[in-house]
Amino acid sequence: MRRALDLAERGWGRVAPNPMVGAVVVRDGRVVGEGYHAEFGGPHAEVAALRAAGADAAGATLYVNLEPCHHTGKTGPCSQEIVQAGVARVVCAQAETNPGARGGGVWLQEQGVEVELGVLQREARDLNAVHETMFERRRPFLALKYALSLDGRLSERPGAATRVTSGPAIQEAHRLRAGHDAVMVGIGTVLADDPQLTVRGSVQPRVPPLRVVVDSNLRTPRTSRLAETASDAGVQVFAADDVPDERAAVLEARGVTVTRVGRAPGGLDLGAVLASLGDAGIRSTLCEGGGRLGSAFLAAGLVDRLYLFIAPRIFGEPGVRGFQGDRGAAPGQWRTIRVRQLGSTTLLVMGPGDEPDPEDEHV
Numbered sequence: 402m403r404r405a406l407d408l409a410e411r412g413w414g415r416v417a418p419n420p421m422v423g424a425v426v427v428r429d430g431r432v433v434g435e436g437y438h439a440e441f442g443g444p445h446a447e448v449a450a451l452r453a454a455g456a457d458a459a460g461a462t463l464y465v466n467l468e469p470c471h472h473t474g475k476t477g478p479c480s481q482e483i484v485q486a487g488v489a490r491v492v493c494a495q496a497e498t499n500p501g502a503r504g505g506g507v508w509l510q511e512q513g514v515e516v517e518l519g520v521l522q523r524e525a526r527d528l529n530a531v532h533e534t535m536f537e538r539r540r541p542f543l544a545l546k547y548a549l550s551l552d553g554r555l556s557e558r559p560g561a562a563t564r565v566t567s568g569p570a571i572q573e574a575h576r577l578r579a580g581h582d583a584v585m586v587g588i589g590t591v592l593a594d595d596p597q598l599t600v601r602g603s604v605q606p607r608v609p610p611l612r613v614v615v616d617s618n619l620r621t622p623r624t625s626r627l628a629e630t631a632s633d634a635g636v637q638v639f640a641a642d643d644v645p646d647e648r649a650a651v652l653e654a655r656g657v658t659v660t661r662v663g664r665a666p667g668g669l670d671l672g673a674v675l676a677s678l679g680d681a682g683i684r685s686t687l688c689e690g691g692g693r694l695g696s697a698f699l700a701a702g703l704v705d706r707l708y709l710f711i712a713p714r715i716f717g718e719p720g721v722r723g724f725q726g727d728r729g730a731a732p733g734q735w736r737t738i739r740v741r742q743l744g745s746t747t748l749l750v751m752g753p754g755d756e757p758d759p760e761d762e763h764v
Contacts, residue, residue: 402521408437414579414606420532424450428461447479451486459487466525468497471505480505490515494525498536531685542685544706547723554720562594570746575602581687587694588616614638619648631656696725707751
């Protein structure tokens with residue numbers, strides 16, 4: 402199952418809005434085929450693995466990190482392919498959360514295939530948390546990315562553009578962008594860094610992410626790199642509904658989409674921001690700060706994943722803190738999903754940890 406999960410992750414940035422899925426066919430203790438969902442609209446993981454196994458799939462066990470689909474979309478039902486191949490047993494990490502695709506496990510059992518569910522379930526849920534959030538919480542998945550010094554600061558001083566990490570960490574940051582439908586920053590980051598928020602690196606997404614700015618009072622400069630490139634790749638700015646239309650018109654003339662939402666204490670109604678993105682088909686958003694925006698999302702309980710890039714530097718005062726005051730006091734606890742060393746930078750990947758641990762069987 403761990404191999405299936407590793408294979409599934411190869412679809413990062415290429416298969417959305419589908420989940421990432423990998424599959425391994427084992428017969429007589431030997432791997433005879435494996436595959437993964439490589440491209441939206443292309444063969445599903447189970448089909449790719451069964452094709453690789455050929456005649457050896459008969460009587461074999463299929464390991465897959467998500468319950469096989471039982472509907473016809475861009476491809477046919479994987480459940481039928483499994484039965485036609487003569488697979489004797491299917492081991493799934495988690496059940497399908499999409500109501501339109503579930504039911505494959507029950508149907509397989511009705512056809513005489515042995516089905517086991519729940520192996521490495523937590524790891525599988527972590528991998529496809531975007532998929533689960535959309536169908537179970539009815540809102541886009543939100544990941545918060547911070548590049549921090551050892552003392553938890555984003556920059557050396559307010560308003561200063563500070564490069565905290567370098568090399569492999571920056572490459573990983575671009576890979577994260579590639580795996581999300583939208584990349585978001587606050588107006589403070591726009592004014593300090595003038596970012597482009599594009600994806601650069603070896604991993605290129607199937608569709609470039611929408612670039613989003615949370616800007617209550619519409620201070621985004623018309624000469625910013627985001628505004629100047631809005632006609633090339635989408636830029637959406639969220640502003641308060643009481644901001645003068647004249648300010649919006651300046652950005653809209655450059656091709657920027659300006660969306661109005663209500664105010665909330667300290668800024669905008671962030672729940673309304675996510676709801677608007679979801680209505681537009683955005684399933685996942687990577688928020689890259691700054692500290693005020695990120696902490697506001699945390700305080701609202703809207704963060705589903707933390708990516709903390711921690712560099713071996715100490716900024717001290719007057720450095721800008723990533724977790725600011727009560728805004729950073731998010732409800733519940735956080736658990737570590739993964740720790741990676743990227744050159745001199747340590748990456749902590751964390752998720753909400755207040756749900757009960759599933760009873761995982763390690764295979």
